[in-house]
Amino acid sequence: xxxxxxxxxxxxxxxxxxxxxxxxxxxxxxxxxxxxxxxxxxxxxxxxxxxxxxxxxxxxxxxxxxxxxxxxxxxxxxxxxxxxxxxxxxxxxxxxxxxxxxxxxxxxxxxxxxxxxxxxxxxxxxxxxxxxxxxxxxxxxxxxxxxxxxxxxxxxxxxxxxxxxxxxxxxxxxxxxxxxxxxxxxxxxxxxxxxxxxxxxxxxxxxxxxxxxxxxxxxxxxxxxxxxxxxxxxxxxxxxxxxxxxxxxxxxxxxxxxxxxxxxxxxxxxxxxxxxxxxxxxxxxxxxxxxxxxxxxxxxxxxxxxxxxxxxxxxxxxxxxxxxxxxxxxxxxxxxxxxxxxxxxxxxxxxxxxxxxxxxxxxx
Amino acid sequence: xxxxxxxxxxxxxxxxxxxxxxxxxxxxxxxxxxxxxxxxxxxxxxxxxxxxxxxxxxxxxxxxxxxxxxxxxxxxxxxxxxxxxxxxxxxxxxxxxxxxxxxxxxxxxxxxxxxxxxxxxxxxxxxxxxxxxxxxxxxxxxxxxxxxxxxxxxxxxxxxxxxxxxxxxxxxxxxxxxxxxxxxxxxxxxxxxxxxxxxxxxxxxxxxxxxxxxxxxxxxxxxxxxxxxxxxxxxxxxxxxxxxxxxxxxxxxxxxxxxxxxxxxxxxxxxxxxxxxxxxxxxxxxxxxxxxxxxxxxxxxxxxxxxxxxxxxxxxxxxxxxxxxxxxxxxxxxxxxxxxxxxxxxxxxxxxxxxxxxxxxxxxxxxxxxxxxxxxxxxxxxxxxxxxxxxxxxxxxxxxxxxxxxxxxxxxxxxxxxxxxxxxxxxxxxxxxxxxxxxxxxxxxxxxxxxxxxxxxxxxxxxxxxxxxxxxxxxxxxxxxxxxxxxxxxxxxxxxxxxxxxxxxxxxxxxxxxxxxxxxxxxxxxxxxxxxxxxxxxxxxxxxxxxxx
Numbered sequence: 001x002x003x004x005x006x007x008x009x010x011x012x013x014x015x016x017x018x019x020x021x022x023x024x025x026x027x028x029x030x031x032x033x034x035x036x037x038x039x040x041x042x043x044x045x046x047x048x049x050x051x052x053x054x055x056x057x058x059x060x061x062x063x064x065x066x067x068x069x070x071x072x073x074x075x076x077x078x079x080x081x082x083x084x085x086x087x088x089x090x091x092x093x094x095x096x097x098x099x100x101x102x103x104x105x106x107x108x109x110x111x112x113x114x115x116x117x118x119x120x121x122x123x124x125x126x127x128x129x130x131x132x133x134x135x136x137x138x139x140x141x142x143x144x145x146x147x148x149x150x151x152x153x154x155x156x157x158x159x160x161x162x163x164x165x166x167x168x169x170x171x172x173x174x175x176x177x178x179x180x181x182x183x184x185x186x187x188x189x190x191x192x193x194x195x196x197x198x199x200x201x202x203x204x205x206x207x208x209x210x211x212x213x214x215x216x217x218x219x220x221x222x223x224x225x226x227x228x229x230x231x232x233x234x235x236x237x238x239x240x241x242x243x244x245x246x247x248x249x250x251x252x253x254x255x256x257x258x259x260x261x262x263x264x265x266x267x268x269x270x271x272x273x274x275x276x277x278x279x280x281x282x283x284x285x286x287x288x289x290x291x292x293x294x295x296x297x298x299x300x301x302x303x304x305x306x307x308x309x310x311x312x313x314x315x316x317x318x319x320x321x322x323x324x325x326x327x328x329x330x331x332x333x334x335x336x337x338x339x340x341x342x343x344x345x346x347x348x349x350x351x352x353x354x355x356x357x358x359x360x361x362x363x364x
Numbered sequence: 365x366x367x368x369x370x371x372x373x374x375x376x377x378x379x380x381x382x383x384x385x386x387x388x389x390x391x392x393x394x395x396x397x398x399x400x401x402x403x404x405x406x407x408x409x410x411x412x413x414x415x416x417x418x419x420x421x422x423x424x425x426x427x428x429x430x431x432x433x434x435x436x437x438x439x440x441x442x443x444x445x446x447x448x449x450x451x452x453x454x455x456x457x458x459x460x461x462x463x464x465x466x467x468x469x470x471x472x473x474x475x476x477x478x479x480x481x482x483x484x485x486x487x488x489x490x491x492x493x494x495x496x497x498x499x500x501x502x503x504x505x506x507x508x509x510x511x512x513x514x515x516x517x518x519x520x521x522x523x524x525x526x527x528x529x530x531x532x533x534x535x536x537x538x539x540x541x542x543x544x545x546x547x548x549x550x551x552x553x554x555x556x557x558x559x560x561x562x563x564x565x566x567x568x569x570x571x572x573x574x575x576x577x578x579x580x581x582x583x584x585x586x587x588x589x590x591x592x593x594x595x596x597x598x599x600x601x602x603x604x605x606x607x608x609x610x611x612x613x614x615x616x617x618x619x620x621x622x623x624x625x626x627x628x629x630x631x632x633x634x635x636x637x638x639x640x641x642x643x644x645x646x647x648x649x650x651x652x653x654x655x656x657x658x659x660x661x662x663x664x665x666x667x668x669x670x671x672x673x674x675x676x677x678x679x680x681x682x683x684x685x686x687x688x689x690x691x692x693x694x695x696x697x698x699x700x701x702x703x704x705x706x707x708x709x710x711x712x713x714x715x716x717x718x719x720x721x722x723x724x725x726x727x728x729x730x731x732x733x734x735x736x737x738x739x740x741x742x743x744x745x746x747x748x749x750x751x752x753x754x755x756x757x758x759x760x761x762x763x764x765x766x767x768x769x770x771x772x773x774x775x776x777x778x779x780x781x782x783x784x785x786x787x788x789x790x791x792x793x794x795x796x797x798x799x800x801x802x803x804x805x806x807x808x809x810x811x812x813x814x815x816x817x818x819x820x821x822x823x824x825x826x827x828x829x830x831x832x833x834x835x836x837x838x839x840x841x842x843x844x845x846x847x848x849x850x851x852x853x854x855x856x857x858x859x860x861x862x863x864x865x866x867x868x869x870x871x872x873x874x875x876x877x878x879x880x881x882x883x884x885x886x887x888x889x890x891x892x893x894x895x896x897x898x899x900x901x902x903x904x905x906x907x908x909x910x911x912x913x
Contacts (some may be wrong), residue, residue, distance in 0.1 A: 111841075122841060126851065144878060264733065266842075271847070272847075
């Protein structure tokens, strides 16, 4: 198995989180917390760091193995299969939701005459080609693409300084402490990249670095999240954010460098397309790994085709649902908390307990 | 991540290539040596065999010279074979035939004689070995080898040597008397630089190895000879620094070269295709250069250089993406200027690959990105052009490629004129005839100029090819296609390997920001060799190199 360098692993986590953030979560955070959204983003960042630390501590006794191996250790192949399917559902669902969100936006803004299936197909075909490439190409290209995306968001933040309305951050607690802290904790789903932490240790060149890598990834994304949420909060009246396609995309329309570069929003979409492509490549490789693990196959390349077909069919199904926003707001959060947070940590706790009881037995 | 590591020198990682499991078992490997035919003891049989091999009846330039050697007071019938035109006739006459044929005291050899005329006593030799005697006494040549097999003797003749067969000996003597006409060392034709050496490789492999030796000037430079191609057995030299280059890399290179099952290899381009890792993408994975100084630079970094006889280009392996954007000029310039040029080349890469695609995407889908005045100007000029934008762009791109190809293939005196005619008259006429808009001419011209700024020809060529894909992507789906295309292209580059080394090794260094290693530090700061090559010797200079300060 080709392994990742620490930097590649950090940027994979950042990419997984940043796509959820830009395409869905930023808008939800600002919409739900109003003026306290910056505070909320800081709060959920701290929460994510705590959860990451817990996961890493629970992983200490299982060096170089992933969550599915731990599930097998607890309940045999059957449990491994069940856990694998749950995580597969989460990853496929997040891919489909994000893909639908961006393709919808692209269709509305630029390709109103084109059937959405063609836009979906172009992403899915590109993902297929990239997953066929050897040498973990997706992780290295992700390093470039995610870096560009982070720089772009930072530039948007800087370039919009003249347009900021600083009154937007008042009242500082928004709709109250309840909506900022208690209800706002559900915005933790922004950190969807946490799912990768369960599969990261065996993929690292040095599995002992997994704690450093995980914390660094989450920390970098936290800064990114605070910057993007701050940009949106300071740019727009929080009550008007809900109706926009992507608030960050809209904020770019206000940037102008003299009279030459007046509208740079399409450049942002170009970066977004690359970033989503990278997200799909990383997520698809994770799906392939999960499937390879639970099916015990040696070559994972042929698994690409059924997975791509499955992704296409989920996307088409999502497109048919009229209340697409409900999926983003509720179902995404429910799946994230039930699978990534609850189930993942629960399996790790069980694994640790079993490890204590069977410490005399040698496992791996 | 340890912050110290960001600034600290990183020791070499593991050189991460794997030699594929050989399908050739030992018995098959021995088959070649077994199938070789031993030289007979009878000169008649040898003569007959060689005449039949060389089709002497119809082959006009193969010379079979029969004569006698006298040794131990016995005359031995001998045969000298060489190819007329490939040998130095003076060398053959004066230093091969003359000593062998003249019956002087040296070759009227009698083992019983104890004293010569000058009364000096010599040791009595009871059992004289004729082959040793001929080798040590009768051939006053510096390069003579004894060959046991016909194949080796024939290979020697084909390369310009002469071969001596002597009756009663089941060996032949391969004597180096090469004397064919060859081109002298001249200025590089395709890799010109302003500051720096002005020597280029020639077709002769020995001249090329001597050029390397002269610059390296160290006994650790190893030049191993191999032959590739079943029919023409082209001589090939694998050059490396014994105390620097990773042994696994040398083994890998020799493994690949020794396992080429082809009839003929006549150019380094063919060899490059046969030994590179990926053959589908069209992206070069070996550096091809005509400059000895560039090769020596590679050798000193821990790379290997492959020379092929009959070809003025050397191959350097492994090569990473930044090598294709570097020029030998860079090391001779002030680092500030060199890095400025490197930045310009990055821009050239982006422009060559993307500018026409982005132009078509912007004009078809994303017009809002252009300033309003410019947009109006473009659309105003577009009104008189009846063709769709893709047609205009393809016409101009293909015309530009035609001008370039025509300029290359025509005699040098006409070539430059052709370029001017093509660029000025064709462009002007196309605009006047309302076939294309003026803005498009500017786009195509800038793209063309940018493609000339790429130092490596093969790398520039692949960019020109991929540019057409981006044009199609831009035309069909605007920035969506361009974005996915860029992502795919980056992934493709990242998936490549050159002799086991990641193609993007220098871009993705674990301990420095992305792409920073592309830029050259001052020479005094280049203390360590590239870690991706895992060289045996990591340091290239002392921590303080300018001790005079």
